[in-house]
Amino acid sequence: MHIIVCVKQVPDTKIIKINPKTNTLDRRSAPAILNPYDAHAVQEAVKIKQLTGGTVSVLSMGPPQAVSIIKKSIEIGADKGYLISDRAFAGADTLATSYALSKALERISEEQKIDMVICGKHAIDGDTGQVGPGIARRLDMPPVTNVIEVTEVKTEERKINLKRKQLGGYEEIEAQLPCLLTVEKEVNEIEYAPMPNMIKAARYEPVVWTVDDLGEVDRSQLGLKGSPTVVGKMFTPPRRAGGKKLEGTIDEQVKELTGLLREKQDLFRFNVNS
Amino acid sequence: MGESLGVWVFIEVNDKKIEGVSLELLGAGRQLADKLNVPLAGVLLGDGVKNLASDVIYYGADIVYVVDDPVLKLYRTEAYMKAVISLAEKYKSEIFLYGATPNGKDLASAVAxxxxxxxxADTTMLDVDLDKRLLEASRPAFGGNIMATILCKKHRPQMATVRPKVMQALDPDHGRQGKIIEEELHLREEDMRTRVLRxxxxxTKTANLSEADVIVAGGKGMGDPQGFQLIHDLAETIGASVAGTRDAVEAGWLPHELQIGQTGETVTPKLYFAIGISGAIQHVVGMKNSELIIAINKDPNAPIFDVATYGIVxxxxxxxxxxxxxxxxxxxEKGGELSYA
Structure with a gap:
């Protein structure tokens, strides 16, 4: 079983700051981390490998510094890492990103056939969730998005059983291998990295490829050129006709508020539990 | 590009019912279509869904494309994608909207x-630039502190997924007339590589959240798990549901299902308490349509006060x-109930 996990280096959006003057992202303000959903994707691949045997590889597209998230993936238990890094990839939207990654996946599959691709549900810097399903289309694999549980891997039958999050619940799905999954955080808990993994990660150097290493590539589909979407403008959202800030001491404000809420009694009904 | 015509909406059907977000998109799509002076079409797929086509028209569509096929009984990317692609190639559209639900996002990504x-992805504002006939799809960006307008200048259709509960559905007009176009695709079950077993x-708590009349939500300002307990205490006192921000969820004070915002749930309760919440757009898009919003925050300049009906600093x-x-x-005073409505 050869499982490949696509991982992305992202700024930690919890910490990132926006420059209020220019409305742009101050990238220096945020540490770069392994996208949290991708960490779960790597963990799930490692869990599956423990059952079926095989290899877990990770693939990332990004600047040379993205090596750090490949090392992080090795810590979690991945065996091998690939980084595609080239100016030609810069400025890619989701369509151009899925193209570049699928080209790298094709190249990897020449070395070792791929049985499963796992991606995080989305990256926390873009929040789109579009790259995973895009890769699935390009590699002609059935996609199963929003996976919350890998229930059973049937290696003999070349099938996998999954739970997929849905509106108002979940559905149980059987998919043929090879397939592509995108995983939610609920899919597993990230385990503490065993010491040998840490040591391996510290010394690990991933395979780094440029565009030229990917074989036949249509350069017009890469990076900014290959991206149908562009950011038109950035703006702070229209402000709602402001509210009323209450005045006085906290006690006075609390009294005024509960009084105001009583006036809206037609709206809702409280059942106060004492 | 000259032949690209019409605004399309993917009509998501679950349990023989049209999802609310699809009706909202018919409302939003109607406005776009009127501005561009083109027809609005609904794309209705499923098994035995033909009878829903008239509803799609009542809610604003001029045309409904229907593919009724047993293979489309339950949503699967491969089957639905084939149906949508074949319609898109035959009839052409210039704008194509999907609900930002698990299925809508999955389908739109494959089709694109x-x-x-x-x-x-996850658009919260839609407009068109009439001169250039461009869809302006805006969404919170970078963890949600600013909005970005995304344009697709050269490719058609221009596609977007749209967050549920941010657009407004029209009141159904039962006298409204439209055209229903049925297509047959003869999909074969044996070509499908996935099966929905059950x-x-x-x-879940999420379902309760979307139905709740009163929600008490807490954010980073609650400080620690003990502080967040106050959110639970207030909610329990008034019989409200508890929710929180992405920060509160990331800090582990709350399960992900109870996160309100761009990457969580969108809610429209009658009363929403936002406590210790600064009001990042990421959060605000998930709650701004609440009827009454109470903000409690120690920073008088916190943006949450801009969306709040009443604020306590x-x-x-x-x-x-x-x-x-x-x-x-x-x-x-009132014998156990604050309100005696």
Whole structure:
């Protein structure tokens, strides 16, 4: 079983700051981390490998510094890492990103056939969730998005059983291998990295490829050129006709508020539990 | 590009019912179509869904494309994508909207790849640039502190997924007439590489959240798990549901299902308490359509006060206990209920 996990280096959006003057992202303000959903994707691949045997590889597209998230993936238990890094990839939207990654996946599959691709549900810097399903289309694999549980891997039958999050619940799905999954955080808990993994990660150097290493590539589909979407403008959202800030001491404000809420009694009904 | 015509909406059907977000998109799509002076079409797929086509028209469509096929009984990317692609190639559209639900996002991503076109995710504002006939799809960006307008200048259709509960559905007009176009695709089950074995409905906390009349939500300002307990205390006092921000979820104070915002749930309760919440767009898009919003925050400049109906500037740790006490006192006067509506 050869499982490949696509991982992305992202700024930690919890910490990132926006420059209020220019409305742009101050990238220096945020540490770069392994996208949290991708960490779960790597963990799930490692869990599956423990059952079926095989290899877990990770693939990332990004600047040379993205090596750090490949090392992080090795810590979690991945065996091998690939980084595609080239100016030609810069400025890619989701369509151009899925193209570049699928080209790298094709190249990897020449070395070792791929049985499963796992991606995080989305990256926390873009929040789109579009790259995973895009890769699935390009590699002609059935996609199963929003996976919350890998229930059973049937290696003999070349099938996998999954739970997929849905509106108002979940559905149980059987998919043929090879397939592509995108995983939610609920899919597993990230385990503490065993010491040998840490040591391996510290010394690990991933395979780094440029565009030229990917074989036949249509350069017009890469990076900014290959991206149908562009950011038109950035703006702070229209402000709602402001509210009323209450005045006085906290006690006075609390009294005024509960009084105001009583006036809206037609709206809702409280059942106060004492 | 000259032949690209019409605004399309993917009509998501679950349990023989049209999802609310699809009706909202018919409302939003109607406005776009009127501005561009083109027809609005619904794309209705499923098994035995033909009878829903008239509803699609009542809610604003001029045309409904229907593919009724047993293979489309339950959503699967491969089957639905084939149906949508074949319609898109035959009839053409210039704008194509999907609900930002698990299925809508999954389908739109696959379709955009095959049509080699642009797709904007989780849009919360839609407009058109009439001169250039461009869809302006705006969404919170970078964890949600600013909005970005995404354009797709050269490829058609221009596609976007749109967050549920941010657009407005029209009131159904039962006299409205439209055209229903049925297509047959003869999909074969044996070509499908996935099977849905079972659908499990979960009456989760999330479901309760979207139905709740009153929600008490807490954010980073609650400080620690003990501080966040105050959110639970207030909610329990007034019989409200508990929710929180992405920060509160990331800090581990709350399960992900209870996160409100761009990457969580969108709610429209009658009363929403936002406590210790600064009001990042990421959060605000998930709650701004609540009927009444109460903000409690010690920073008087916090953007949450811009969306709040009433605001108290103060430390939540001091305000909440007083609020609880006041609710309890009032309820004594009224025999256990604050409101006697």
């Amino acid at each position: 790849t095959d049509l080699s076109t642009g797709l904007t 659908i499990v409905k979960e009456v 103060g430390d939540a740790h001091e305000v909440i206990p007083k609020l609880i006490q006041q609710f309890k006192e009032l309820s004594k």
